[in-house]
Amino acid sequence: MDFLKYINPGIESINPYEAGKSIEEVMEKYNLEDIVKLASNENNSGPSPRALKVIKYFKDLHIYPDGDAIKLKTKISEVENIDSEQIIIGNGSNEILEIISKTFLSSNTESIFSKHAFIVYKLVSKVCGSKFHEIDTCDWGHDLDKFLEKINDKTRLIFIANPNNPTGTYLSHKNIIDFLNKVPKQVLVVIDLAYFEYVTANDYVKTSEILNKFNNVLFTKSFSKIHGLSALRIGYGFGNKSLIEIMNRVRQPFNVNALAQKAAIESLSDKNYIEESISQNTKERLYLCESLSSIGVEYIPSQGNFICINTKITGKNVFESLLKKGVIVRPIDIYEMPTYIRVSVGNRNENNIFIEKLEEILF
Ligand SMILES: Cc1ncc(COP(=O)(O)O)c(C=O)c1O
CATH class of the missing domain: 3.90.1150.10 (Aspartate Aminotransferase, domain 1)
Structure with missing residues (x-):
């Protein structure tokens, strides 16, 4: 062959x-x-009983889902205290990681992430033909000073899972702010918050404060973990409006099914x-x-x-x-x-x- x-x-x-x-x-x-x-x-x-109920009575399988996920984005914008234009919905947060990589990574670029961090960062970097740096951890956590040492003019993306999978370590709000203050503005930092709900540490990241201060950050969140909707495949990213607009050019039409959108809205409402x-x-x-x-x-x-x-x-x-x-x-x-x-x-x-x-x- x-x-x-x-x-x-x-x-x-x-x-x-x-x-x-x-x-x-x-x-x-x-x-x-x-x-x-x-x-x-x-x-x-x-999953939430409310999410289950909405799926049970869903009949419109013959109709395409809302490609812009308007209702879900409205709900997320309330929860995150941001505008709908700052949100992109993905087929799992994995798809957001893939979209951001397709948007910025190619054979002449580099990405940076921890050696013991979620495997998809490496996967998407490789698929895009990008070079990547896997950074040794410090007490199993991200060693952000070592990340900074690897940044050069080819660096496009930095991936940080917080808390990190598989190690479970976390970075505080101050750790992230200090880091972002040192990252050149042309480098986008992807902060993956798939497990944020489980964090009990009281110095954890405050996303709106970070977004108000920095344009070069994309947060991702998942409905597969605490929301119990893994089987439906749904997650989202949020950040600067211009960034989200560009990512939406890469996103496939109708990437998130109607059941997932409805269940996610109910789940977010079920406090x-x-x-x-x-x-x-x-x-x-x-x-x-x-x-x-x-x-x-x-x-x-x-x-x-x-x-x-x-x-x-x-x-x-x-x-x-x-x-x-x-x-x-x-x-x-x-x-x-x-x-x-x-x-x-x-x-x-x-x-x-x-x-x-x-x-x-x-x-
Ligand atoms: C750190 C991290 N990010 C993202 C994901 C992807 O989650 P999903 O695509 O199901 O939203 C996972 C899944 O295990 C994960 O551990």
Whole structure:
């Protein structure tokens, strides 16, 4: 197949994204009846009942969705205290990361991100043929001074996940402001807030203050995490109006389906559901950490709905052993953390099962 010689540069070195194993797959492979899935940082309480209801009664499958997502953008503009023109809706926040990369990255550009940060930053940089720098972390968090050292006149994008996946570390408002003050204005900083709702630290970022001060920032948020709408694929980006207008030229028409738009509006309106999910996560994250400490297992303190655990042996083997016992977590060797596994915070029963099985394997 001679044509395969001509794939775009960068693509040959890509390993396809490996999603977490599905419950059905593990049930079938290991002949199990009960599975605990703590692999993909989902909201195990499910979506908001209001979001579910609106989907249940939806009939207009024959009509294209609103390509401009006007109602959803109006809702988001209230929540974020910004104008609708500052918002772009994506098929998951992944699509926003892809759109921003298509907008700015090419063979003659560079991007910067942490060595242990969300894998999609590397993926989209490679697809666009861009060079990229993976920066060593400091205590598993983004080392922003080292980011600054890598900036040159080819730098177009900097990706920062806050809190970071997979490490769970976070940057404070001051960390981000100090950094942005030093970043040249021609470099766009993408701040990925997929897990922001889970943060309990009180010095966390205030997006509107940042947007008022800096034009070269794009924030991204997801409906896949606390909103429990991963299956519908919806997320958004927000920033400067001129930036969003340009990104909308790259976005495909009708990129976000009508069910997702409706469910997202309902979910944003269901404040009780979000608050309950936050307090459940805060309580269970603490419980998981205390349980890990009590069995003598090391972990990275997390502000997300997941925790990185140092198994001190090969994480992939621990992952396989847990699978056989009906617990799905995530090995994170792709993040160059070969002794670690990442576990999502579940409910009390799920967390207890995980701890029990982990203890059986490690000790
Ligand atoms: C840091 C981070 N950003 C973005 C995403 C993408 O989320 P989605 O495309 O489902 O909105 C994820 C998914 O795991 C993530 O961990």
